[in-house]
Amino acid sequence: MAAVAATKRRKAPALHYRVECADRHAHLFAITLTIDRPAAQQRVSLPVWIPGSYLVREFAKNLQGLSATQARRSVAVEQRDKHSWQIDCAAGKPLVLRYEVCAYDHSVRTAWLDADRGFFNGTSLCLRVEGQTGQPHALEIPAPELIAGRARWSCATALSGLKVDAQGFGSYWAADYDELADSPVEMGAFWSAEFLACGVPHRFVVAGATASFDGDRLIADTKTVCEAEMRFWHGDKVGKKGGPKPPHDRYLFMLNAVDDGYGGLEHRHSTALICTRRDLPQRDARKQPEGYTTLLGLISHEYFHTWNVKRLRPAEFARYDYDQENYTRLLWLFEGFTSYYDDLLLRRAGRIDDAAYLRLINKTINGVLQAPGRLVQSVAEASFDAWVKYYRQDEQTPNGTISYYTKGSLVALCFDLTLRQEGKGSLDDVMRLLWTRSEGGPIGEADFAAAMEAVGGRSYAKEIASWVHSTDELPLSDLLRAHGVATLDDPAQRAQELGLRVSETGGSVQVKVVLRVGAAEQAGFAAHDEWIGIELPPARRGQPVQAWRITKLDDLALYLGPQKKMTAIVARDRRLLRLPLTLPTGVTTWRLFAKDAALLSRWLTPGPA
Known part of the structure; x- marks a missing residue:
């Protein structure tokens, strides 16, 4: 499936992009954009973000050398702001823009080019032509020259092909700019x-x-x-x-x-x-x-x-604004619920068993319960703040915010198990009802509430207020127990016991995060400290203080024995500090186990659609 062949008559594109691998060692794509019928003083812009990844990424920082010609004459290009330009052209005569984009980001969000592989999203390479984004767009990708000692390349994209060779290189068609931006391209052997x-x-x-x-x-x-x-x-x-x-x-x-x-x-x-x-x-x-x-x-x-986000999507995403942030409070529904179903459907598809599924749920629950930010920020607020918090994580992120992925998946779990416990259907029914009612289109929170009420036979406004819009704890234990899953309290691992997140590489304990209201925070630890060692008070009067170098947190059990109090020696900005630290007691994590296989099976096996 190199591409779907063009079998229907399509409106001829008036916008043509030619994307060439100009210099693979310099990581440069060369783009030629031909606008058949430009407006006078035509404006063009490059998106500042890509749908699905909620951060302004400033793709224009990689664009260089923009020039324009009309009727074989150079015309002036004026940059208007960080990502848009105005072309001093006449209306109606073909306009040709040429520019390069440096592609050196290995992620799925932008573009990459070297001697072995090429990849790009349209949001990184393809300028938007203002006033014509709803018109058909053509994308031409010529095969790059062979590099000695390297294999021949192929090309893959989900765009429909206009004229494509056996390796996938050639011309493709997009109904509008949205489809072009939503169809990444992979090249290589x-x-x-x-x-x-x-x-x-x-x-x-x-x-x-x-x-x-x-x-x-x-x-x-x-x-x-x-x-x-x-x-x-x-x-x-x-x-x-x-x-x-x-x-x-x-x-x-x-x-x-x-x-x-x-x-x-x-x-x-x-x-x-x-x-x-x-x-x-x-x-x-x-x-x-x-x-x-x-x-x-x-x-x-x-x-x-x-289904869930590309078609069934927040009403705020009915049409994307590529020039700025697109805010919604519903990522808990679209990302969080998707995160609930991704592993659940692995179980239903038989790719994992019950035990493996419970381990995955267990990991998610502990991750949320160990994040102090769950008591600071609701999952609806986390959705809205994604642009400045989730995608810009730092040392304080776990203390001030919660993931709409992980907590959102647990919100989905609670809604699903509540409906099942009440014998009124399941979240599966709610999702399918949302799909049919909206005809696979934009929805709001009110639509979700109405679908819950239609399936469950009552209002779930109280649960939505508590689980989505507040920082109340979720009733996970009771709901899991009602579906055959019991919980045990296991002793926390040393880092969680202390309220730390660390890296232990090269014989060094580096503090990455100090969790709120933990023993380490109370002792005065800070992110970026290097924990060098500990001092122990003498067991008896007259004995010397014992001091030990540590290279991992597990060393504490070896050197402390039954003692709970110590002095931690840390290096901060090249200063050595002595911090009084007491090991806490009673810090636990959850462990799930199947207690009633029959009840569990009713949840984990697929119901009728």
């Missing part, structure tokens, strides 16, 4: 495979895979997950003759395997993913890497977004 899921063509391309990579396993598992999600939304007859049709007629997974990295970004007909090579499935392995389950969860998460 990547691995590729195609499959059908409920009759829909899918393609998976992987860059950076090693010889041990088991592509057959990846395709089989991805197909199973995709079909489980299509059936979740549309029922068992989806894709069958006379049955419902999913909203997408094609889908492309683009995975970049690297030494260290993780993440994904959703699009209407594709997703861009990044993982470590160690997380890929391995051929002939008795047991797949633990990180492979994480990768499958990422695949599940981004594919679920095909």
